[in-house]
Amino acid sequence: MKKRFLSTLAFTATAALALAACSSGSDGGTxxxxxxxxxxxxxxxxxTVGFAQTGSESGWRSANTESMKTAFSAExxxxxxxxxxxxxxxAQIQAVRSFINQxxxxxxxxxxxxDGWDDVLQEAKDAGIPVILEDRTVTASDDLYASWVGLDxxxxxxxxxxxxxxxxxxxxxxxVLEGTTGSAPANDRATGFDNAIAxxxxxxxxxxxxxxxxxxxxxxxxGFLQKYGVDEIDLVYAHNDDMAxxxxxxxxxAGAEPGVDIKIVSIDAVRDGMxxxxxxxxxxxxxxxxxLGEKAxxxxxxxxxxxxxxxxxxxxxxxxxxxxxxAALPDRKY
Ligand code: AHR
Numbered sequence: 242m243k244k245r246f247l248s249t250l251a252f253t254a255t256a257a258l259a260l261a262a263c264s265s266g267s268d269g270g271t272x273x274x275x276x277x278x279x280x281x282x283x284x285x286x287x288x289t290v291g292f293a294q295t296g297s298e299s300g301w302r303s304a305n306t307e308s309m310k311t312a313f314s315a316e317x318x319x320x321x322x323x324x325x326x327x328x329x330x331x332a333q334i335q336a337v338r339s340f341i342n343q344x345x346x347x348x349x350x351x352x353x354x355x356d357g358w359d360d361v362l363q364e365a366k367d368a369g370i371p372v373i374l375e376d377r378t379v380t381a382s383d384d385l386y387a388s389w390v391g392l393d394x395x396x397x398x399x400x401x402x403x404x405x406x407x408x409x410x411x412x413x414x415x416x417v418l419e420g421t422t423g424s425a426p427a428n429d430r431a432t433g434f435d436n437a438i439a440x441x442x443x444x445x446x447x448x449x450x451x452x453x454x455x456x457x458x459x460x461x462x463x464g465f466l467q468k469y470g471v472d473e474i475d476l477v478y479a480h481n482d483d484m485a486x487x488x489x490x491x492x493x494x495a496g497a498e499p500g501v502d503i504k505i506v507s508i509d510a511v512r513d514g515m516x517x518x519x520x521x522x523x524x525x526x527x528x529x530x531x532x533l534g535e536k537a538x539x540x541x542x543x544x545x546x547x548x549x550x551x552x553x554x555x556x557x558x559x560x561x562x563x564x565x566x567x568a569a570l571p572d573r574k575y
Pocket of ligand 1 (some may be wrong): 302453480508
């Protein structure tokens, strides 16, 4: 049914590209779709969507991928061509180029980093293939994509910072575990947090990227503990739960008690993070909702049908202290 959704001009361009891709046999490293055998083109009533995921760096990402695969299911009328780029921005752009060459009906991207998207987004536009961004944002002109659904990362950082500023009224040394360098959540969560603690008694001792991974958080925290010593660090601000969970391992290995000797504030509210909060090892978590699939699928259908859609859709987040985590855990979906 893709032909029904595309303008004649766009379809002609798309079909030409699809043919070119078939004849060259290129799939650009893109995995098969959820039907296990997609060639990226589609027939009948099915909408073929190429989804360029960041990778599988965190519990949040697993929940997001599952949400997307459920929403873009064959049952819902989609043929999903899925690619996870293992946190490599160049590989992710290559995956999007492959989707363009395959002549998919629409492309959804969770951009690893904010910069560097102008050219490939222009190529998608020239091919008549609408792009919907989910989760993270880009710095490219918003003329180059149809819509974005995601979270207010700066507000998440601000909420975490407001908690820290209220919690620590005596001089406090903080270390920061940053997300992937150049990513929207790492940039915006730093800005929101720093603004919120400005003028407070908190001093930032150090800040390094742990790439949103548990191993990364653990390794960076081990380095901080070696450099400054357990007694010099009062607070960890982790840009996501996975890095906080890695930091907990490092703090325990150093003989200290996470959540007591060194307090921790993080972002995501995935099940493992919420359990650590309920156990008193993390002290506060700001949510980042990964369940964006349904809205993304709705946007794809609306855009292909030629409907007007909002350029930005922000999904609301909550925040949790220990009691709230205990109450929320039994019904937590991710
Ligand atoms: O873009 C959302 C962030 O990406 C999540 O906070 C983090 O866990 C993930 O890797």
